[in-house]
Amino acid sequence: MSYQDDSDEFDFESDVESSEDTPTVNCANCKQLIYEDAQQCPYCLEYTSIESPDHLSSSTKTVIWLLILSLVLPTLVFAASVLLKK
Ligand SMILES: [Zn+2]
Structure with a gap:
């Protein structure tokens, strides 16, 4: 009997x-x-x-990657063209 009372009280508190x-x-x-x-x-x-903010959706990550690529890719192409001309 007392055991049942204890469990009931514990359930109520945790809830x-x-x-x-x-x-x-x-x-x-x-x-x-x-x-x-x-x-x-x-x-x-x-x-x-x-x-x-700490849980980015996949679409947000895709947009960020596209932004990074759009910034890095022209730089790489420019660097490659400069190196090739040398
Ligand atoms: Zn709903």
Whole structure:
């Protein structure tokens, strides 16, 4: 009996702690309150698209690589043409 009481109390405490620690946001699709960490909304199953600076999406990475290439490639071509003329 006492063991059951202990487990109930522990469950209650952990539940309160997790709900307080985890930031929540409104789903962009169904406006339900969901965990910010959740990658998918549990209500409408829509994938969340929260942009955070430390988590770049693949499309952002592609744009960055294209920018780097557009800057580096002409420099390399110019350097190669100068070397070839010598
Ligand atoms: Zn939703």
